[in-house]
Amino acid sequence: MSYPEQYHQFIELFNKKEYYECHDLLEEIWMEDKSNKFLQGLLQMAVGLYHFSGGNIKGARWMFTNSRKYLTPYSPRYWDLDVDEVLSYLEDCLNALPLEDAIPYTEAKMMPFPSLHLKVDQP
Known part of the structure; x- marks a missing residue:
């Protein structure tokens, strides 16, 4: 199946x-x-992830929660992406967030945080 070029560029970025x-x-x-x-x-x-990198924990939490809500109906796979893996990653991200609504940028940069390597598997 063919997907928009921006989708593939998104994966790379x-x-x-x-x-x-x-x-x-x-x-x-x-x-x-x-x-x-x-x-x-x-x-x-x-x-x-952008919010988290800047220390905006409240914004990150909001976006991760909404992302999970929107992606859940596409489980387990959609557009050749392992959506279950993404959902698990989002859960890890939510669990890794500090309790505060905001932290200094420098603290966010030094904090260990889950990572994910996306890949689109062609059938």
Whole structure:
């Protein structure tokens, strides 16, 4: 199956931890079809990681929770992506967040945090 080029670019940028750029890419195609909750879920995961990297824990928690809500109906696989793996990662992210609503940027950068390498498996 053929997917939008931005989807493949998103996967590449996500794996490079370029979360802000991931957001821009997926937002472009999500704006064309706002009913696509799969893309919205991936978009919000990237935004959550971007928030976390800046110390905005409250924003990260909100985005991870929404991402999980949007992606759950696409389990176990969708668009050749292991959605169950992404959902497990989101759970790990939520569990790793500190209790505070915000932490200093420098603390966020030094804090160990779950990582995920996305890959699209062709059938």
